[in-house]
Amino acid sequence: MKKTKYHIAVTGLNNTDNPGPGIPVIRSLRESKDFDVRIIGLAYENLEPGIYMPDMVDKTYQIPYPSSGMDSLLKRIEYIHSRERLDVIIPNFDAELYSFIQSKERLKAIGIKTFLPTIDQFEERQKTNLGKYGQKYGIKVPMSKVIVHRHDIEQLKESFEYPLLVKGKFYDAYLAYSEEQVKSHFDRISAKWGMPVIIQEFIRGTEVNVIALGDGLGNTVGAVPMRKQYITDKGKAWGGVTIANDSMLELTRDLIKKTQWQGGMELELIKTMNNEYFLIEINPRIPAWVYLAVAAGQNLPEALVKLALGLNPPPFLNYKVGKMFIRYSYDLIGDISQFGALSVSGEM
Amino acid sequence: MYKSLPGNDQLHTETIYIKNMVCACCVRVLRRDFEENGIRVEEVRLGMAIISYQPEKMDLDKVNSILRKNGMEIIVGYEQQLVEKIKSTVIELIHQMNNADSIAQKSEYLVGKLGLSYQQLSKLFSKYEVITLERFIILNKIERIKELVDQDEFTLSEIAYLMDYSSVQYLSNQFHKITGVSVSEYKKSRMKNKKSLNALY
Numbered sequence: 001m002k003k004t005k006y007h008i009a010v011t012g013l014n015n016t017d018n019p020g021p022g023i024p025v026i027r028s029l030r031e032s033k034d035f036d037v038r039i040i041g042l043a044y045e046n047l048e049p050g051i052y053m054p055d056m057v058d059k060t061y062q063i064p065y066p067s068s069g070m071d072s073l074l075k076r077i078e079y080i081h082s083r084e085r086l087d088v089i090i091p092n093f094d095a096e097l098y099s100f101i102q103s104k105e106r107l108k109a110i111g112i113k114t115f116l117p118t119i120d121q122f123e124e125r126q127k128t129n130l131g132k133y134g135q136k137y138g139i140k141v142p143m144s145k146v147i148v149h150r151h152d153i154e155q156l157k158e159s160f161e162y163p164l165l166v167k168g169k170f171y172d173a174y175l176a177y178s179e180e181q182v183k184s185h186f187d188r189i190s191a192k193w194g195m196p197v198i199i200q201e202f203i204r205g206t207e208v209n210v211i212a213l214g215d216g217l218g219n220t221v222g223a224v225p226m227r228k229q230y231i232t233d234k235g236k237a238w239g240g241v242t243i244a245n246d247s248m249l250e251l252t253r254d255l256i257k258k259t260q261w262q263g264g265m266e267l268e269l270i271k272t273m274n275n276e277y278f279l280i281e282i283n284p285r286i287p288a289w290v291y292l293a294v295a296a297g298q299n300l301p302e303a304l305v306k307l308a309l310g311l312n313p314p315p316f317l318n319y320k321v322g323k324m325f326i327r328y329s330y331d332l333i334g335d336i337s338q339f340g341a342l343s344v345s346g347e348m
Numbered sequence: 349m350y351k352s353l354p355g356n357d358q359l360h361t362e363t364i365y366i367k368n369m370v371c372a373c374c375v376r377v378l379r380r381d382f383e384e385n386g387i388r389v390e391e392v393r394l395g396m397a398i399i400s401y402q403p404e405k406m407d408l409d410k411v412n413s414i415l416r417k418n419g420m421e422i423i424v425g426y427e428q429q430l431v432e433k434i435k436s437t438v439i440e441l442i443h444q445m446n447n448a449d450s451i452a453q454k455s456e457y458l459v460g461k462l463g464l465s466y467q468q469l470s471k472l473f474s475k476y477e478v479i480t481l482e483r484f485i486i487l488n489k490i491e492r493i494k495e496l497v498d499q500d501e502f503t504l505s506e507i508a509y510l511m512d513y514s515s516v517q518y519l520s521n522q523f524h525k526i527t528g529v530s531v532s533e534y535k536k537s538r539m540k541n542k543k544s545l546n547a548l549y
Contacts, residue, residue, distance in 0.1 A: 161393070163461055177460035206446035229509070233453065273444050274372055 005036040007084055008305060009077075009112075012092030012288075013041050013050025013057065018171075018234050019327070021092040023050045024291040026057065028301040031294065035305070040084050046342050052334040059084065062346040066096045073099050074106060081110060088113045088308045090301070092285055094170045097122060115216075115308035116263045117284050125282040127167060127198045137258050139251065139279045142201040142270075153182050156199060165200040168193035173235050175202060203280070205272040207231065208243070210252045211286065211293050213300045215307060216262030220253045222300050222316035224293040230326070237289055239326040242296045242319060251277060264290075264304055289325060296323040359400040361390065364411065365429040368420045369394050370439055370545035381414050394436040419546060430462070431476045434469055435484070437461050439545060442488045443495075446510055454512065479549050487548040490526045493519065494542050497535050504531060 008029060012020030022041070029037045041060035043051050051060045061080045064072045073096075080086065089112055091100040100107075101116050108114075116122075125133055127144070134141030143160070147153065156164070157179070166185035167173040170193050174185040186197050212223040225248040230239035252267060264286035270278045286301060293300050296319040303313040342348040369375070371394075379389050382399060387406060390398040399411065412422045423429050441457050459466055473481040489511050496507045504516050513519040523531050 163457075175460075178463065204440055204444035229506075271446075 003034065003036045005038060006087040006305065006309070007038045007040060009040040009042050009080065009084070009086050009089045010057075010092065011042045011044075011063070011090070011096060013043050013048040013060070014045070015049040015053075017232060017329070018236055019288040020048075020050075021286045021288045021290055022048075023053065023056055024288060024294075025090055025092060025286055025301045026050070027291055028294045028299050029305065030056075031299065032302040032305075034302070038084075040080065040086065042080075042089075043342075046339055049332060051342065051348060052332045052338065060342065060348050062342060066093075066099050070099050070103060074103055077103075077107070077112070078110065081112060086112045088115075088305050090114075090286070090304065091116070094283065094285065097284060113308040113310075115304050117265075118262060121259055121261060122284050125284060127169060127281060128196060130198075130200075130279070130281075133282075134279060137255055139255065140276055141279050142203050144201070145199045146196045147186070147199055148195045148197070150183060150186060153179055153186060156182065160199065160201060163202050165198075165202050167198040167200055169196060169198065173200075200280075203270040203272065203278045205270040205278070207237075208245070208248060208269050208271050208277075209237070209240075209287065209289070210248050210267045210269070211290055211300060212252045212256060212261075212265050212267065213303055213307075214256040214259075214261030214263065214265065216260060218257045218260045219315065220256045221303050221307070221313060222293070222298040222319075223249055223252045224296055224298055224300075224319045225249060225252075226289065226292060229324070239324065240289055240292060241324040242292060242321055244321045247275075247277060264300060292323060292325040293319070295325070296320045358402065359388065360403045361398065361400040362408070363396065363398050364408070365396050365423040365432060366415060366420050367423045367428075367432055368546040369432075369436065371443075374418070374420070377418055378415070378420070381418065382411075385410075385414055387411065387414075394439065395432050427472060428476055430464075431473055433462060434458070434473055434481065438481075438485055438488055442485070442492050442511075443545070484548070486522065486526065488545070490523060491543055491545065491548065493523060493531070494527075494534065497531060498542075 010022045010026055012022030014020040015023045026039050029039070038058050039056065041050055041057035042063045043060050044063065044065055050057055063076050066073065089100065089107065091097055097116065100114060101119050101122055104114055104116065128146045130141045130144050145156070145159070163175050163177045164182070165173050166176050166182055166189060168189040172189050172193065176182040176185055189197050207228045208225060209228065210223055210225045213221040215221050225243050225245045226240045227243050228237040228240050232238050248269065255261070263284065266283040266287035267279060268281040268283070270280055272278065286304070290300060298316040298319050306313040338348055369378070375392055375394065378397065379392050382389050386401065388400040390400055408422065415421050423432050437458050441454060458469065462469060470481040473484065477484070493507055493511060496502055502510065508516045508519040511519065520531050527534065529537070
C-alpha cells in the first residue's frame, strides 16, 4: 500500500559542534514505516550545514530571525505554505519556540499543524523559574539566582560556593571558579543572549538526560534515558549511551503527568553520589541526540508528527539499553552557486 | 535535634577547617554529633564547618575532641588548610564527578578551584603529607575503580575512560601494582577490600 506523503517543515539545520536537532529529526522522519515525507528546511543562516545535505532536505527556505517579530515570521511561513502545502512544522530552537507557540492557532487556521508545549508549560520551566518549578513538582533542583547587574556578582559569595555555573537564558553555560571569572562569563553571555543571566549551584555527579514525548493529556508516549559519555567544552553530549534507569523514567513520567506536557522534551539531570537526581534544565523540544532514541527503538519524531496530525500513536513500552552514539564532523562539498541562490532568493 | 540554645546574640560563631572529612557520611555524622553536643551547625561541608555555640559551655578543645572521636581534627595554619582543601577537591573530582570530562574540565578543576598552579599544589602537598599529590590521586582513583567495579554499572573500558586511563591495560597494570590483584581477580573474589578514604596511606 502506498504510504501517505506529508510535507514537514523543520528548523535547526545547524549541524555544527553545537548542533541543532533538525537533521536528526529529519533522519528519524525519513525512517518512518508509516508515512513518507517531503522535508522543507527552514534556515536562519546560509551556512547551516543541513541546507547542503541533499538526502536530508528537499527544499530550503530562509526565515527571519525571531527578533524580527511574529508577523514577519508568519508572512514568510504563509509564503512557504503557498508553495509547499505544509502539513506540519517542527521548530527545534529554544529561541523560536515562543513565536511558534503563540502562532499555533494562526498556523492551524491555514492548515499547518504543530505539537508544542502550551505557553504556560513553556514559560514555567524557564531556567529563571527553576527553583519554583522544582518546588511545585517535587523535583530536586540546584540553587539558582537570576542576576541582571554586574554588581550583583559581589554578593554571590554569601550564598554560593565556588565553582558555580553561569548560564544564559537560552544557551551557554560556563563554570566559574572565582568572582573575576563570573564577571567575564556574565559579560560574554549577556552580550550574546541578553538578560537575565542565571547563576546556578554546581552539582557534582554524572550527567544524564532523558528524551521524552508527552501527549498533552498527561501520558508519556515515549522516553529514553541516556548517560553522556563525552561532553564538549560547550557542555554538549558528543557521545552517549542508553541506560536502564527506572528512577529517571519514573521522574519523567511523573513530571509529564503532573504538567500534562505536550510535545518533545529533554530533561537534563545530574545523578549524585547519593543517587539523588537534580533537574538542571528542561529543554522544551526534541534534543539533538534524538536519533539515539530512534536507534534504541523509539522513533519519537515520527510519533510527534502523528500526534500533530491527530493520529494516536501507541506508547513505546521499551527501548534497547547499551545503544551508543558518537558524533563526528564531515566535510560536505557544495557549490558557491548554492550559497548564492539562498542568499539572493532566500530559497534553494 | 539541637539542645536548647539561646538567641544568636549570645552565641559564638566560628569557621573551622577539618582534617580527614572525606565523604557525605562524614558530613552527616559531624552534623549529628555537633547537634547532640549543643553546637548549632550553620553550614558543614567537606573540610569545613561553620558552627555556633555558647562560649561558657563549649570551646574549640571540646569541639576538637568531638572531631577526634570520628577520626577528624581541626586544622590550624593556612598551608595545612590548603592541603586539606586539595584532598577534598581531589575527592570531589574522582569520587563525585563521573563524566570523563564535562563542563568542568578535569585538568582545570583542581587548579581552578584552589587558585594555584599544579606545581605549587603538588609542592605544598608533599610538604605536609607522606606521599605525593600524584600518588594521592592514584590511590583515590583505585578506590573509585573498586567502587565502580562493585556497582557493575559500567564496563571496564568505560571505567578506564572515566578515570582518564588511556587503555584498559594501563588501568589493569596500575590496579595490580597498587592492590596486588588484577581487576578481574578483585571482581571474582568478591574481596571488596575497600579502604576508607581517610586511611588510604
